[in-house]
Amino acid sequence: MDKKNVRTEQGQTVAAQDSVFNRVRMGYAVIESREAKAWQLLLGKALGMQADVLPDGAVAARMDDHARRLIVVPGPSEDLQALGLELADEHALAIVLRRLDQRGIAVRESTAAAAQQRGVRHYWHFTGPKGLAIELYYQPSLVNTPPRMATSGFVTGDKGFGHVAMSTRRPEQMKQFWREIFDLRHTDDVHYTISGVPLLFEFMRLNERHHSIAFVYTPKIRLDPIRTRIQHLEVQAATLDDLSAAWERCRELGLAVAMSVGQHANDKAISFYVQTPSGFEIEFGWNPVVVDEASWQPAVWDRISTWGHHFEGQSLGGRLGQLGRSVASLLRKEYVPAGF
Ligand SMILES: [Fe+2]
Incomplete structure (x- = not known):
């Protein structure tokens, strides 16, 4: 989807003044850390999520049917690197992209590898307040099998x-x-x-x-x-x-x-x-x-x-x-x- 285009692929007209309230939610978080083992212990053993260490050294945690919710990528900053905000649909995404465009905030598109790392089909990203990367998506990758968790579930x-x-x-x-x-x-x-x-x-x-x-x-x-x-x-x-x-x-x-x-x-x-x-x-x-x-x-x-x-x-x-x-x-x- 072209962010300059004011129509979605379904042909809906997008007005920046349309509200996205109730159509946006916390989707995932990307944390940069060198402490993969300690993160796996915390998210998995302690908090009960399915927390897997991946071949690239990242830790991916599942809480529900989403492929990923918390992702710990190797790196030195020991900080939250990005917040993935999930939009309800393409129309809601288009509204947000239009507003960012009107504000002159540069938005870039994800690479396939980065999208896969986050468990989404594709995302659009920009630098938000406090230098936090904000990543927008509307198509999470869902998994048919329930997560293997030491807890009954999470409210998402x-x-x-x-x-x-x-x-x-x-x-x-x-x-x-x-x-x-x-x-x-x-x-x-x-x-x-x-x-x-x-x-x-x-x-x-x-x-x-x-x-x-x-x-x-x-x-x-x-x-x-x-x-x-x-x-x-x-x-x-x-x-x-x-x-x-x-x-x-x-x-x-x-x-x-x-x-x-x-x-x-x-x-x-x-x-x-x-x-x-x-x-x-x-x-x-x-x-x-x-x-x-x-x-x-x-x-x-x-x-x-x-x-x-x-x-x-x-x-x-x-x-x-x-x-x-x-x-x-x-x-x-x-x-x-x-x-x-
Ligand atoms: Fe709190």
Whole structure:
């Protein structure tokens, strides 16, 4: 499909003002790491996904009928490299491509090898805020056989695989970008002070999932001590038994738990956070509320959690607290696409 063309192959006219809300979801994540074995242990043995080490040294994890959901490719950055956003159909993809084109954001097409590595037929990609590669597709490769997992399942489907949380020093530009390109909606907020540092958390949705992206930032002087592009990535377990079993396995394997089991105030999810080999965390969650567009009222919460979620490692708050005594992040540039 030609991104300049305003008609899809089916002949539908594409208007940039058409909404893609509810037609976009978290599809896959590509992580760059040299710690393939440790990633396989975490995703497979601990969290229960089917996690295979491939001949090229990458780790590919399945959570459902998609060929790939989390892909760990060999490389030095120890960071999230790309987010694959799944569009509901070719028409939704065309809307997003048209908006990017109007904004002058350069979009490139995937190679066959890169698409295969991600478990999709083809994708279109560009550099998004924080230098994160954003990859767009609408045709995932599906597998007929169920994944071999040590857990009953994950909640994915039209809601996507879960969510990511990112710290940012440019929240206004960040939000404008996601709103204008992907019709991101505001769900709710948490205002909470950790280690003497006031923090603003904004929870944003792409579909009925309570949030697909959360932003965290400091209100006045913009600090960001998080080295990685995301603070955490969340996957949603199908049952509470899956969550408790994964928690036990993380403990037995001696993995570094960042936050113990607890319940979030705003989305009511029960979850725990485990450190990944690349520095950011994975939240293993269960049962967040689903947003009803007709009745949803955004609230401002004064706490992150109603119970549990005790910090066990170097927490987000701890690191932000440290940064209150440092100006290092003020000297770092945070990328946003031109025009935002
Ligand atoms: Fe989360």
